Amino acid sequence: MPFEAIIAIALAGALIARPVAPLIGRWSGWVFAVLPLSLFVFLAAHIPQIGVEGVLLATHEWIPSLGIALGFRLDGFSLLFSLLITGIGTLVVIYAGSYFAEKPPAQAGRFLALILLFMTAMLGTVLSDDLIVMFVFWELTSLTSFMLIGFDSHKLEARKSALQSLLVTGGGGLALFAGILLIGLTLGTFSFTEVIARSDELIAGPYLVPIIILILAGAFTKSAQFPFHFWLPNAMAAPTPASAYLHSATMVKLGVFLLARFDGVFADVPAFGVTLVIFGMITMSIAAFEALRASGFKAVLAQSTVASLGILVMLIGLDGEVAVVATVGFIITHAFYKAALFFCAGTAIHATGESSLRKLGGLARFLPITAAAAVLASLSMAGLPPFVGFISKEYLFEAQLESNWNMVPVIVAVLVNAIMVGVAGVVSIRPFFLNRDRITSVHHGEKPGLLVGPLLLASAGILMGFFSQYAAQLLIAPAASALYGAPIDVSFALWHGLTPMLALSALVVTIGALILVFWDSIHIVLRRRRVLHGLFGDRGYQAVHDGILGFARASTRWLQNGDQNHYTAIVVATVVLVLAVGMLASEDGLALALSDDPFRISVIAVLAIAAVGAMSSIFARSLIAALVCVGIVGFASALLFMMNGAPDLALTQFAVETLLVIILSAILLRLPVRRHHTRSLTERRRDGFLAVAFSGVIFVAIVSMTAMPLDFRLSEYFGQTSYLEAYGRNVVNVILVDYRAIDTLGEIAVVAFATMAAWALLRSATAKPGKDGKG
């Protein structure tokens, strides 16, 4: 099973999409859809094998020294996700091709490239067995999501939302990374297969609580759970095909994916499930409430997505076989109807240029097939028979009734689902069938590319309802078994008989119908309450965001106020303080001892020259003279290096001193020649105090350091091996270019980039229009 090939093919598609798509023009969506489609077919061909064998593993060495391997795992659950990713990916690519048809071809190419790159990242995340590899792909999904939300980068709102989603999901990603590292620390492996096999060791390990909290943080940020629920509705700034793909069907389910995976690991930690149920319930309640207040077409859908994610998180938290089946079933159901509804919303918004539900109406006249697809999808969302949404809702209630929980989750689920029924009605009936006077013309009608996606997904919802036993056997049972850790016999059927679940479903539909009828009055009442504005929004995020920026501004104002004397004073004072505290606090204490070396008159002479240079720089009248005096100190220290057996250092010091004089005099030549000191007496006293303190601390430090016994092992090793292993007799150079070459590489990179920055700053400060062409 060539897992790498799947990812490599997807990646290749992403790389060529940008240059190639504009060449193909309006058919680019159809052409590039072949790629995800073939991956879909290829993956689907593994369904029978997975049904029999359960798990396929493949491992290749990657970084053996860190215990990281390119491990891949295909089981029922990852197969289900990969099929959703490639299947819906195919439809999204087709849809996007038509959606961007009127835009510049380069824009369509950029979008397709990002979508395919995102697909690569998603496939990598769900197929990885190695947690580190999974994390790398996980972060790539966050990055591509950032790029797609900010796709219309000329809009402030898009940029802001993109940054917000990146900060939230990226921050959660870091938490997840820390959790993964702690797992590796406890078990000595990053392979998920081994982690789940040795879960009892992990639970007995010392880092259990931090691991759980960190993984929850990663999953909750990704899947927009309370208190991180705010970013997903804002992410609707993305082009609608991206919203359909990333922010409803696939990426936001990664958190759910992770939690479902780790639910098996933490099965014996009761608090894990309880936390999930509580946070899931809070999230779904808030999101359902916000859905009633939202007025944008996509905003309503986004809030209902958050509510669905809350339902999924709650389901994972419940124990038992039924809960697992309900989770898997709802993942499929939701992906189908929500992606379809987003497609319909995208077509409606694209054709009219209006995004508010209050301004849309009567679109069925212009977009009849889209309207039909929207109705089909919303019936599945509302959970009416014979749609698959009905079955998964039955399972949801059964899982809740069978759990050890009291009636609270059931009541919350009934209310939230009732609101979902209302939302389903509002997004399908109102923009397409009611208020025919609102829209009198559309920019464009329906195109095949805009119809394939919603129609296929919406009809899949009803087909899966009718042929539920096949779906249960082929997809749901393997996935649920993979999560549960033991084979589950799934009876995913439409008719369960007269059960409490059926009664609850009836109750949901009744309340939902009432909400639909009174939608306008509820909506207006909720929107009028000013208290509710921003109650559940991103106020907390804004406060943290602004607080950090404010702190950065304040500290920058103080540290970098533009006064060079101030900078130098801060640097010197810091060095003095750190060194003094370090020396006083060290266990060895200060070891002040005179060295036993013979007294050399030549050294004294050079030191005297340096001292004269330093003193004269203080009394020099002009800056140029002071520069020359400082140069004397530099050359004297170069001489000292030479006398003490460090010719390399001396050579470098000579060269540096020479160039320093050349560069600094260029700067000084342009400064006004000041005859008087600009510093007040107090300031000069402070400077003098700092200078004396600095030299005193450095002196004490050097004396006490040289008094300590030196460890020569490293020098001896380098000295002995430098010619034998690196063919060089100059140990200093061999260390630079061979033993520690990667450090040198880093250093020259810093030199290059810092110089480039200085060069650019000097250019902009004095650039004259039309003259400085050469740069």
Next chain:
Amino acid sequence: MPFILSTLSRLFFFIMLAVSLFILLRGHNEPGGGFVGGLIAAAAFATLVLANGVNSARAVLRIHPVVLMGVGLGLAVLSGLPGLVSNASYLSHWWVDIAGTHLGTATVFDVGVYFVVMGGILCLVFRLYEEAVQ
């Protein structure tokens, strides 16, 4: 323009450039290396700048100092790649023995350092003296 300095600067320039190359190449066994070599090469061009102005130094250098830095950084990065092939470890150097002289990818790396240092210093020197003259 001082006539004597201008004339002598040509001479100094070539001597310093030759010395810098010598120091670069002998660096592996004797004091020297890419860093010092690069500094001396930069000083050679700085001599031209002081004597004949930035434009003539630019003309002698031909390529832009930023490009020079990029070339140096690129050489240093590339010199590590062969190590990946043989030893599966980045920057493990390859060596060939030509008549008793060892040449290897470490030399390429040092040449990279030489170019980065030279380009970096010249960026600043050229820029600053351009301003000073105007």
